Amino acid sequence: MKSWWSSIWPPVVAVLFFLIVWQAAVWMFDIEKFILPSPTAIGHEAITGASGLMEHTWATLKLTVIGFAIGTGIGLLLSLALHRVPFLKTALYPLLILSQNVPTIALAPLLMIWFGFGMLPKVIVITLVCFFPVAVAALDGLARTDRTMMNYMQMTGATPWQIFTKLELPHALPSIFSGIRIAATYSVMGAVIGEWIGSDRGIGYYMMLQKSGYRTDRVFVAILVIVLLSLLMVGVITLLEKRLIRWNRKH
Numbered sequence: 001m002k003s004w005w006s007s008i009w010p011p012v013v014a015v016l017f018f019l020i021v022w023q024a025a026v027w028m029f030d031i032e033k034f035i036l037p038s039p040t041a042i043g044h045e046a047i048t049g050a051s052g053l054m055e056h057t058w059a060t061l062k063l064t065v066i067g068f069a070i071g072t073g074i075g076l077l078l079s080l081a082l083h084r085v086p087f088l089k090t091a092l093y094p095l096l097i098l099s100q101n102v103p104t105i106a107l108a109p110l111l112m113i114w115f116g117f118g119m120l121p122k123v124i125v126i127t128l129v130c131f132f133p134v135a136v137a138a139l140d141g142l143a144r145t146d147r148t149m150m151n152y153m154q155m156t157g158a159t160p161w162q163i164f165t166k167l168e169l170p171h172a173l174p175s176i177f178s179g180i181r182i183a184a185t186y187s188v189m190g191a192v193i194g195e196w197i198g199s200d201r202g203i204g205y206y207m208m209l210q211k212s213g214y215r216t217d218r219v220f221v222a223i224l225v226i227v228l229l230s231l232l233m234v235g236v237i238t239l240l241e242k243r244l245i246r247w248n249r250k251h
Helices: 002-029 039-048 050-084 086-099 104-115 119-143 147-155 160-197 203-212 216-244
Strands: none
Touching: 002 039, 039 050, 039 216, 050 086, 050 119, 050 160, 050 203, 050 216, 086 119, 104 119, 104 160, 119 160, 147 160, 160 203, 160 216, 203 216
């Protein structure tokens, strides 16, 4: 308990200090609410407008989970294919890296033109931002397999499937979950970007709507919801990792 609290209180104190300075600055300099609302104004808006925001939050969460699941699955399958077929890795890995130099927000309008304004283009946006960190982390984990143990298993007559399930995959799981945690945070961002381009509900749509009305306090509330959704996604993945990789717990 002491160790848990010692790791929690420094960031809590830092956040509280930042909010106090923010609140004081708004009061001292009499900053207009539409430019920079105070933390208390944002908190008041979050409480009073929570019911109207739930529908948008649920729409974004649903979209995030679907895109995250598809992106993670594609990333894992791609990493496995590149790991098992060296020629594919040599041919496609540089293209995989190169693909990340194209901003996702630049592709989103094209996806809307090609696939319309339904859920599909938004899911594709999330998939594009999720599969890369998962694929790269999984490839790195699989490549770091203990060669001594692999040689030993090959000498004892283990099949490729046995080597993969008993040695390579367990050894790569910590790296895989690291990539999945990164993808979990990116998935919320991808959902919001997709909703920016074209949607009639969701946190991204809500942000654009409030920006048009100069409701900066509500934009900050939307940002808070995005942060909470990201923390929720990362928390679920971390809990799942602790359940599946008990032997890798740090004491």
